[in-house]
Each structure stands twice: as structure tokens, then as C-alpha cells.
Amino acid sequence: MSPAVAKFLAMGGYAAYVWPAYAAAVAVLGGLLLWSLGAYRRSRRELERLQRESGR
Amino acid sequence: MHRFANPARFMRLSAAIMPWCAALAAVLLGLGLYLALFVAPPDYQQGEDVRIMFIHVPAAWMASFVYALMALASAVAIIWRHPLADIAAQSAAPLGAGFTLLCLVTGSLWGERMWGTWWVWDARLTSVLVLFFLYLGYIALVNAFDEPGRGARAGAILALVGVVNLPIIKFSVDWWNTLHQPASVFRLGGPTIAPSMLWPLLVMALGFMLFFAALLMVRMRTALIAAKVRALRLAEVERHAAAVLTPRQAALP
Numbered sequence: 001m002s003p004a005v006a007k008f009l010a011m012g013g014y015a016a017y018v019w020p021a022y023a024a025a026v027a028v029l030g031g032l033l034l035w036s037l038g039a040y041r042r043s044r045r046e047l048e049r050l051q052r053e054s055g056r
Numbered sequence: 057m058h059r060f061a062n063p064a065r066f067m068r069l070s071a072a073i074m075p076w077c078a079a080l081a082a083v084l085l086g087l088g089l090y091l092a093l094f095v096a097p098p099d100y101q102q103g104e105d106v107r108i109m110f111i112h113v114p115a116a117w118m119a120s121f122v123y124a125l126m127a128l129a130s131a132v133a134i135i136w137r138h139p140l141a142d143i144a145a146q147s148a149a150p151l152g153a154g155f156t157l158l159c160l161v162t163g164s165l166w167g168e169r170m171w172g173t174w175w176v177w178d179a180r181l182t183s184v185l186v187l188f189f190l191y192l193g194y195i196a197l198v199n200a201f202d203e204p205g206r207g208a209r210a211g212a213i214l215a216l217v218g219v220v221n222l223p224i225i226k227f228s229v230d231w232w233n234t235l236h237q238p239a240s241v242f243r244l245g246g247p248t249i250a251p252s253m254l255w256p257l258l259v260m261a262l263g264f265m266l267f268f269a270a271l272l273m274v275r276m277r278t279a280l281i282a283a284k285v286r287a288l289r290l291a292e293v294e295r296h297a298a299a300v301l302t303p304r305q306a307a308l309p
Contacts, residue, residue, distance in 0.1 A: 008093075012104035017169050021108040021162040022093075025115070028158045029267065032151060036274045043281040050288045 063280055066140055070273040077270040084263030091256035105169050106253070112162040113241075114261040115155045118268060119187060120222055122152030126194070127219045130212035140276070142208040145215060146198055147275035151268055153191035159184060171235045179228035180236035183221060190218040
């Protein structure tokens with residue numbers, strides 16, 4: 001690891017606080033995103049299936 | 057207002073707006089992350105630890121904003137019985153709860169080094185924790201009834217009562233002694249935060265806002281599609297029942 005990258009990752013000695021905060025943001029926002037998109041896809045598939053069946 | 061809030065119109069409008077909202081959110085969050093981690097200077101007292109602010113403050117703003125929106129939608133649902141209002145409030149609630157949780161977690165991480173404690177039961181922290189429980193209570197209450205309409209109504213009333221917490225959160229840092237610093241952006245006389253930190257903060261906050269708007273549309277569309285699925289299933293069941301009953305009834309003398 002180059003010294004510049006190591007210095008960046010060290011966050012001036014606050015790495016143990018700064019990185020968990022950003023990780024929490026990724027986890028919470030990413031979790032909401034995946035959960036909402038998953039439910040959206042499932043509901044759309046279900047609607048398409050029902051409309052196909054009732055169209056028969 | 058009613059013209060735009062018609063469910064069919066909402067489906068058309070949101071289909072057009074949602075992709076732009078999502079794309080802009082991605083750009084702003086990416087830019088915000090870059091500004092927050094690489095461009096914004098370290099604080100002269102807090103050093104690099106101040107970078108937690110760029111997550112914590114937008115999350116805190118969104119926590120209160122989403123609640124205000126949820127309460128407004130609840131008021132519309134109670135007064136005008138608008139079909140989209142309940143769906144908007146219920147779609148916003150888990151997102152608001154997420155922002156509040158993120159605010160609490162990042163605040164805790166920030167507080168541990170700056171104040172020397174993960175948590176204190178002071179006015180600001182406690183009122184935000186109450187906000188988190190209001191979100192959870194709302195979600196639980198809405199889903200606690202067999203009949204969705206009653207759950208929505210009970211939830212709407214809870215959301216409106218909980219609005220009293222919002223000014224308490226906002227002014228807690230002025231009304232009581234607290235470890236939490238007072239407002240440094242939305243205050244009379246303008247921001248006291250340095251522009252080099254204010255800009256990354258505002259970009260990040262706008263990114264959070266558009267992320268919320270895009271996901272709110274996704275969730276509202278999901279709820280509307282789910283309602284349509286329920287209606288189609290009901291129609292299916294009724295048609296089956298009719299098909300089964302009619303020949304027998306026809307055979308009766």
C-alpha cells in the first residue's frame with residue numbers, strides 16, 4: 001500500500017470512527033434500496049402473471 | 057392537487073420522473089462522497105473525524121423532513137380521504153426510520169471521540185431516539201389491523217400526534233443544556249460553518265433528498281401495484297365462485 005493511500009485510510013487516527021460511519025450509511029441506504037427494488041420487481045412480476053392468466 | 061394525485065396519473069408521472077431522480081441521486085451521492093472524503097478540509101479541532109458530519113447531518117435533516125412529510129400526508133388522508141395520501145405516508149415511514157437510525161449510529165460514533173461517550177440522555181439525542189420509536193410505532197400500528205383502512209387511520213393519527221416531537225428536536229439545543237452543538241446551517245443570521253465544508257454538506261444533503269424521492273416513488277408504485285394485484289385476485293375468486301354456483305343454481309327447479 002502506498003503511503004498516500006495508507007494516510008488516507010488512517011483518517012488522521014480516526015479510522016475506527018469515520019469508516020464505520022460511512023459503512024453504516026452504505027448499509028442503511030443500500031439495504032433500503034435493495035429491499036424496495038426487490039419488492040417492486042416482485043409486485044410487477046405478480047401483476048404481469050395475473051394479467052396473463054386472466055387474459056387467457 | 058387532486059388532478060396530480062390520481063393513482064393512474066401518479067403511475068404515469070412517476071414512471072417519467074423516477075429514472076431522472078435516481079440518476080441525479082447517484083451523481084450527487086458520488087460527488088458528495090468525493091467532496092466529503094477528499095476535498096473538504098479536516099477540522100482545526102476535530103481533525104479528520106469531522107468527515108462523519110457529511111453523513112450524520114444529512115441523515116438528521118432527512119429524519120425530520122420525512123416525518124414532516126409523513127404527517128402532512130396523514131393529515132391529507134384524514135381530511136380529504138385521498139387514496140394516495142395513506143400510501144405516501146406508509147411508503148415514507150421505513151425510509152424515515154432508516155435515516156433516523158443512520159443519524160443515531162453516526163452520531164454515536166462521532167460522540168464517542170468528541171464528547172468521550174457513545175450516548176447521553178440529553179434533549180437532542182433523546183428526542184431523536186423518540187422520533188425513531190415514532191417511526192417504528194407507526195409501522196407496527198398500520199400493520200396491526202386485519203382491515204388495512206383502519207390501520208391506515210390509526211397510523212395517520214399517531215403520525216399527527218408525533219409532530220409535536222419535531223420542534224422539540226429542532227430547538228432542543230437552544231432550550232436545554234446539551235452536549236450537542238447548536239444549529240450551524242439553518243439559523244438566523246446565516247450559516248456559521250466554513251464554505252469549504254458547507255458545499256460538500258449541501259451536495260450530500262441534496263443527494264440524500266433525491267435518493268429518498270426516488271425510493272419513495274418506487275415504494276408508492278409497489279403499493280399501487282400490490283393493490284391492483286389484490287383487486288385482480290378478488291375478481292378471479294368471484295368469477296370462480298360464479299362459475300361454480302351458476303350451473304347448480306340453474307339445475308334447481
